[in-house]
Amino acid sequence: MPIAALLGVAVIGLFAMSWLLNRDTLRHAVEAQIRAVTGLDFVVNGAVDVSVFPGSYVSFHDVGLKGGGSIDPALTVDVLTANLRLLPLLLQRFEIADMMMLRPRIRVIREASGESNWTPFIESIARTMRPGAEQPLSFSEIRIQDGVLHYQDPHNTERLGDIDLSLAWPSISRSFAATGQFDWRGERIDGSLSVSDFIAALSGERSGVKARIAGAPIKLAFDGTVANKASLVMEGTLTADSMSLRNALRWVGQAPPGSGGFGRFALKARASLVGPSIALTNVNVELDGNSAEGVMTYSNTGRQTLQATLAAGALDFTPYVSTVRLLASGARDWNRQLFDLNALSTTDLDMRLSAAKVTVGSSVLGRTALGANLRGGTLALSVGEAQMYGGIVRGSFNVAHSDAVADVKAQFQFSDVDLQACASDLFGVNKLTGRGNLSMMLEASGSSPFGLAQSLDGTATLTGHDGAISGFNVEQLLKRLERRPLSGAGNFRSGSTPFNTLNMSVKFNDGIATAQDIRIDGPAAKLTLTGTASVPSREYDLKGIASLNPATNGTGGFELPFVIQGPWDDPLIFPDPESLIRRSPGAAPLLDAVKDRKTRDAVRSVIERFTGVPKQAPVAEPDKPADAPKAAAPADAAPKAN
Template sequence: MAQGIKRLGISVAVLIAAAVTGAFALSLTIDRGALRQAVEQQLRAATGLQLVVDGDIDVTIFPRSTVTFSNVRLKSDEDGGTDAALSVKTLITNLRLLPLLLRRFEIADVMLNQPSIHVVRDAGGRSNWTPFIDSLTRTMKPGLDDQVSFSEIRLQDGELSYRDETAGVQEHIDDIDLSLAWPSISRTFAATGQFDFRGERLDGSITVADFIAALRGDTSGIKLRLAGAPMKIAFDGTIANKTSLSLIGTVSADSASLRNALRWAGQEPPGTGGFGRFALKARANLIGASIALTNVNVELDKNVAEGVMTYTLAGGHQGLQATLAAGSIDVTPYLSTIRLLASGARDWNRQLFDLSSADPVDLDMRLSAAKVTIGSTTLGRTAISANLRGGALALSVGEAQVYGGIAQGTFGVSRSDKAASIKAQFQFNDVELQTCAADLLGVRNLSGRGNLSVSLEAEGASPFGLAQSLDGSALLTGHDGAISGFNVEQLLKRLERRPLSGGGNFRSGSTPFDKLTVSVRFADGIATADEVRIDGPTARISLSGAASVPAREYDLKGVASLAGGSAAKPGFDLPFIVQGPWDDPLIFPDPESLIRRSPASAPLLDAVKDRKTRDTVRSVLERITGKKQDAEPPADAPAAAQPEPKAN
């Protein structure tokens, strides 16, 4: 047994020594010129392309059998060799050993070191690679027994540049490391590897079921995978290219951050909120520069919708059309950066809008949802259409269940280099006034049900600028509600009995109403009250005056009346004043009217010009308003004159 193993080992050693000796001897006797010519012929037979060698050619037989070409260009029979569509720094062909011992030259695999690939599409849609594809198609004949094939073609440290002269698109891919499986090119072609694109390292793979059919433009199965930090994309379907490129199959994509993926793709997303986790799966049909997606299931920021989408790219311009339906949608993240009011203040936000971004993708979308959340507001069944073209947004609400009623309207935003313009027309029917007025008008002491219609226009570089230029109108009508914060009936009855008793603590309770009407006109940021009337079971209130939208302040005068008066005994009327900020205005009776209603104090008004009674009147005013009145010098006294002593 031991002797047999020893004899076998000796035999193997002898065979290896003989092979090495034979290879060494072969390296000395082989015709390197014939070897070079055979390799060139096989490359041409396999690809239909001709080698143009601008550098040295190195043939090595031992210890490895290789032919190395330096500075190589590949060309077809149709070009003159000047178009550097494909150039290679070093092309290395490894030869099969056994055929080489029999003095047959067969290429085992090919490596392209530092290849440079240039793809150019002209205005007619023809590529500089079209002659290469035509040559390869004529060369590849399915079913031929003498078909030349390689086990592998490797691309190492390559680059690809792409230029579309019609669309004005230029792209560059670096550090390409690919392995092309080429075992039976008449049936299947596969490539896997990595490359750098726009600063990100991507893993990619492609498998073509019938490579020859694909080269001819006939239908062939195809699988495509791309994976990187920005996004993962997969396609499984068919490809054809008779008159134009066509892909039909299932596409899926997902990204941890759609915002980062869009930026990587060269598209700046709006705002700074939302556009996080993204996933899409659909049936895709790509024809030319248009891709139609059906059976779409898309998820963005935990919002899930289904429907159809179409994406087009023409002349470098992008367009997206979509019809989607969803159960529940939260749009709060996308509106989080729109702050009308300054943080922690009552003033409008004065931060300038960002108007420098490029025009985004044109958008035409229709969305229906059973529930829509906007901050603290929840909408019921909602149908919305949005159109974004040239940076101008037009939003139409066909129907939205909100505030217990129905809302309809349109909202438009356009921009120029220096300002943004808005137009809004909305109608809220039979809504709950408490939540509607609080969310839309900032008024939090109103309840009941009613209708609100607004028509507004504004232009500015900031929310404050919009407030300064606000034009339009608003009409609010309500019924069966109340105004909280004061009880008009209680106040009027007290002042009717004792006009000079002061307002007291009247900022409590509520004033019910049967009917409410508020009609307001806006011009250059000033709201003028055309009609403000509140009719209740016990009191009536009417207001006139103006309010500053930029300053967010009231300057109104009104009259409150007790209901139930008659001709014999008219109801008690009390003029009052509303001044101060919207969220906390000052409401106080008109002091002069109270003095006139007091039998003891009315004569004092007629004696205001009498210096002896001036201070007495001032004391009465201080009692009514609770504020100390400044003493005024007589009209005929010099500026430095001191006021006279108080009258006894």
Template sequence: MAQGMKRLGISVAAVLGVAVIGLSGLISMSRLLDHDALRDAVESQIRTVTGLDFVADGRIDVSVFPGSYVSFHGARIKGSDAEAPALSVDVLTANLRLIPLLMQHFQIDDVMMLHPHIRVKRAADGRSNWTPFVETIARNMKPGADSPVSFSEIQIQNGELSYEDTAGEISENLRDLNLSLAWPSISRSFAATGQFDWRGERVDGSISLSDFLAALSGDRSGLKIKVASAPLKFSFDGTVANPISWMMEGTLSADSTSLREALRWIGQPPPGDGGFDRFALKARASMIGSSVALTNVNVEIDGNVAEGVMTYANNGRQTLQATLAAGTLDFTPYVKTIRLLAGGARDWNRQLFDLHALSATDLDMRLSAAKVIVGSTRLGKTALGANLRNGSLALSIGEAQIYDGIAKGSFGISYAEAAADVKAQFQLIDVDLQACLSDLFGTGRLSGRGNLNISLEAKGSSPYGLAQSLDGTAVLTGHDGAISGFNVEQLLKRLERRPLSGGGNFRNGKTPFDKLNIALDFDDGVAVATDVRVEGPAARLTLTGTASVPSRDYDLKGVASLTSSAGADNFELPFVVQGPWDDPLVFPDPESLIRRSKASAPLLDAVRDRKTRDAVRSVIEHLTDQKAVPEATVPDTPTGSGASRTN
């Protein structure tokens, strides 16, 4: 037993002795290593694997234990001394494999670059300062080249990448770059995963190439890209090639909780002030250079889902073309911020237009939907076209089911000299007049069915400015309806019997009609009634006068008459329409009522003659026990005792 313990103790001591000797050898090896040979070996392996020829301008640190590595301070790529180097690294560390190192063989396990500065500068011909290095990497990786298997991982810590495109005037910076590169020293694939900061957002990203050499040589290679950030998520799965210009084909998807914020993040001004929140896109993509063609598109924005095809190009100016079909489209989020009326709903909004977004992109879109919603307006099957070019927007409606009828027309708006130039031409055929006029003009007093033809144009920097400059024509024809707010037949019959009976319930009831015709000419915001006729089963109406669009009020005169048998005398009553559009005053002409009264008509004629008027006044004063005292000599009489009383 004692001898066994003794032998065990000797064995343990021997092992510890060997360990101590080994550790001492490792510690002292760093002093015995040939630093020049080590540096040359590391540089050669980096150049062989990556194709990049590094040179160190600073010191070189070598360690064997506890970590086996060699660190180059102030490293950069050779051959880029004419200007800022394409790649410079504060510290480039090559971690070495320990066993080969003990045998004086220097083999790199992996490479870590601390604070690298990557600079990419692209010229107008498509070449960049990295083109020579990429060509070198591709040449070194070709089959048959002297490329022994070596390290397959490169790590980047706290790096920075700057990109400059002199032709496109693009300048971007990626900061706090932390990446892990799986270099294709064993397989043909390449992959990079990590995070970086771009425009104030942290981005997680990954990219992989199934054939790295093919991609570098411009041949086809599989490509996968994933980018995830708070504003936007993006992915692509397909192939890439570069025979002349970048070509990519595959499945593309994008997702954002707020497309408005995502557009701001990528440097695109979002259109308008409303909508563009939840967004999702999936499509088959074909990209050549800066042009993208999307097929099998499935796009969702603000709850609207559509399918079709889209193309996008950026050749100095952004252009978007699309043909989409949808079930239901709700445009309310995009128009709810366009307030034509002020808060009181009686005055036009005077807030200035902001139409700068019209000049950002050219647009050519065809859109069809089974149902369209715009605020309280509901449209059935609709075909729309939108064309935006050089700051001018043209909307066309091929055909839309609206107000139980059909709508056709066009709307154009352009932005020049800080003002909006608007033109509109519409045809509404066999529509519900009450719903139509309530939506378009804010009045629902007219019911029935009819046609509306509008041709208008205006120019202004606000809705109020447009109302002031409105020119054009509007023609409304209707049938089988009614005008609410007064009953002409009842009123005329009552006043025919008793002209001075008063209006009473004049503003109640409805006036039915068989035919309606309204023709208006607009000149600088004033609508002139050129032909306004209402023909009903029991009464007729005609109107002349004006309506002010800026002040939204009427100043009209008309004649109402009862429909009677042929040869009979018709009772005619002149009347006046005055006041705001949404609540006008309609009242009969008082002079005509007095004339129709047998008792009052002579008095009206009498007071028009001065002598007779003075005599009548004298009689009235005598009856009321008042003296005709000139206004300037009337003494101040305190309220109460002494005040005259009128009987």
């Protein structure tokens, strides 16, 4: 018989069966088969539609799972449709080809013990599918359309919407697979899951598993094994990839630290997940062009904790510190923008990092060992050892916060460093060269860099050798002024003053640096300084004495007081004029004369005789203004005789 004829007979048979078939029998047969295959006992609360021709299906409206011990049902479905196989239906056999659930609402509530409201249903499915159990003919696919999943555990609540999935039910093999799309936190996500031994996985036994999710924020993939006896255990290879880790962190509800960096991210590691903790070994991680290897652990038991030990060849921290501006852009003033300290209170961090080379802006460090600890909102950074400025740096930096106020403590030792590079990077001072040691113990509190500068307390000591101070040549200046004190300083703001040793001790109190001991000894001259420097205004107010060494001029040492005032990056340096006048043989007597009143009056009288200038009114005393009214004479006073 031709195929067309067979199809015609089948169509006629289905048409006739649609009138003769007992729909109640078909409905009950389909319900029984669903229960037998899935192990799920469901309740139909709405209408039931049965169709044989032209479509062969049974649709149940308002369906929910029965039992489970939860007030809210674990699963409710607006419409559950079972599509029937055509040929068995002609022989009065009712076999489901596949099922479709329209607008299912799935609720998963997981307790701290690992049990959930789905535990009874999973156990029922496992009993139904266990080896040795009578296996009826099974449908091979369950489709989910426009579904919603609500998940809740003691620490998290999640919602997946607009779920469109296809579940490959293990009708022949023992494997299970799901693939499709869903909305998660405002992003459309592609997902897939395959389980090599579905029965073992349902029973909590070890089974192979592959999982993948891919969306705009991040791509994640896992290939390994899973078991869930006492607690969830997963072991395998984990890979992650994101074009912007900052966006990915925001997507998962984490506030990314700072405002710079955290762009391109990739990770591959051997993962071991036990309960809420995951340990990563053989880690290869890339972030913003930096690559590192090591181990990491992460746990979430109400508060997130990240621990890591990583090693790298070269690291560039510039993206993370480029937005931290101590000085206002294009100005000499401190930045007054408020700190953003929210990132210090979300996660606990314990990290050890070593690198052969570290770049921070224009600074390049050699072999470096760093430690970072963030706990309870307090950040502690430690530098075990870093090759920096041609020397070695060790120290610590702590930041604690209360609301928007940061409490900062820093303690660093710079050993045998290049003073020019060190002073330029740390203080913005570009006039010092040589090598030396710098020790600092500082603390401050404020809501901005300017606030920290205002409250700065602590001490700093500097010892240097074999260097120079650029901007003036003390030796040339002193020799010229020694010969001609009143010749003028001339253009002395050039050249440099070399030194053999430099010793500096400074104490900070509320942003004011007081020079306790500043001595500069050079081959031809030496300098001593006293005074203060304002950290908030970045200005000097110092007085010093410069002197020639006796061996330089063959006589007694020539001393010259001088003053340093003005901004740190371009101060004014000028000699004390009174000391220059005193050193002039012709001008010194005049200076003394001006200071003595009797001599001053005598000199004025002589000058008036020679010049013929008429006598002026007497100069008022300092404590008696010249325009003060005189006392009126008595009315009866007689005029004096000439």
